Amino acid sequence: PRLVQGLPHGIERCIRRIVSHLHGDPSDAALDAVWETLHETRPTAINLRWALDEMRRFLRPLPPEQRAEAAYRRAREIADEDVGLNRAIGENGLAIIKAIAARKQKGEPVNILTHCNAGWLATVDYGTATAPIYLATEAGIPVHVYVDETRPRNQGAQLTAWEMAGHGVPHTLIVDNAGGHLMQRGAIDMVIVGTDRTTADGDVCNKIGTYLKALAAADNDVPFYVALPSPTIDWTVHDGLAEIPIEQRSADEVSLVWGKTAAGEIAQVRISPETTPAANPAFDVTPARLVTGLITERGVAKASREGLKAMFPERA
Structure with a gap:
């Protein structure tokens, strides 16, 4: 122990x-x-x-x-090695946030959308997608984070929001389908997400719903970044859609939800008819063409085979 x-x-x-x-x-x-x-x-x-x-x-x-x-x-x-990787990811992502902040009015926050939880609860100390946010806050750069709820497990609502509150980062919880709406109205300056697996060609596999955020970002000229330590790069896989296995989780996670009642008790309730079946793919694949850049511990790489090879020549 x-x-x-x-x-x-x-x-x-x-x-x-x-x-x-x-x-x-x-x-x-x-x-x-x-x-x-x-x-x-x-x-x-x-x-x-x-x-x-x-x-x-x-x-x-x-x-x-x-x-x-x-x-x-x-x-x-x-674990100690992971702390170093995440800190470096944070520093490389911080440079992106600083560049956006420099184009805004003094005191105006950089508005960041994130999806699922890629914070220190999931990794170590800084997290991956949250590392640039934490370092920006520590550097005195005003940021505001829009936190996707991330149905059906609600990692954003339960974990990322909890982290943001604990760190003193201004944030707003939104439903998963609100991201595109906010992008259309210029309320989002950048998107940062994590990844469970990135292919050698730059395709990104992350929590279900990430692909839709990337599509909305591309349609509204919002930069879409993925923060990842090098162990999440699968150098043996090239076509993410065809080669990455997608975990299929229990249908109960979709049909049933957990929450806290007004009395402070934790309870589970059903939100759909008992006779209605549910499907629960846990991840989706975002093609490299929709990714602005991959924020790694060595720098920001282009989401391509050439970009990753240049960043990690010994692995490629």
Whole structure:
């Protein structure tokens, strides 16, 4: 427990699962079984596979009796590395926000739309899409964030809005379909989203609804940026629409919603007829042609094979 204290909840759960298996059976077979189990929980997200590959690569050469303790140590190192990546993403994205702020009247905020949660609850410390926002706030640049609710799990309403409030960032919660309306009226200066997997050609797979935001941004000449650490780039995939598996989640997430009652109790209610079926694809793919730039830890890359190769020549 002392070694996982302070780790993001997702990493902590994964590491505890790995270590619990390794304490009971630290064999290679058990290590492979844990890899398969955890990988199947998020088939769309490439960074989970990257972390699982790294842990297996690191643990396999070790004597079985040393693997549990070593797994904790490597997890801590990965978390610390992620802090550095996210901070660098924030600095590179901050330059974009500064450029927009310089074109506005003094004191007028830079209005940013984001979708889903790519903050420090999902990653480490700064988050990815939120990192430029946090650094801009710390630098004294006025920003205002329009937070998509992100149905059906409401990560924006429940997580991103909570982060913005805690950090003192001015923000407004909007329904998912309001983004295009605001763009048409010049209320959005830029869009920043995260990604679960980016192809070697610059296609971006992110939470369902991202594609529609990118279409609206393109139609209204609003820059659309994606913030991503390099582990989310899948160098083996080129056509995101054809090659990235899209996680299909429970229909109950669409038909049922959780919320807090006036009495302060957490309750679940149904919002559709019991006989109505629901579909729940968790992600969609935004083609590279709709992406203004990819904000990485090394700089802002063009959303193309050439752009990513120039930024990461050793991986390409």
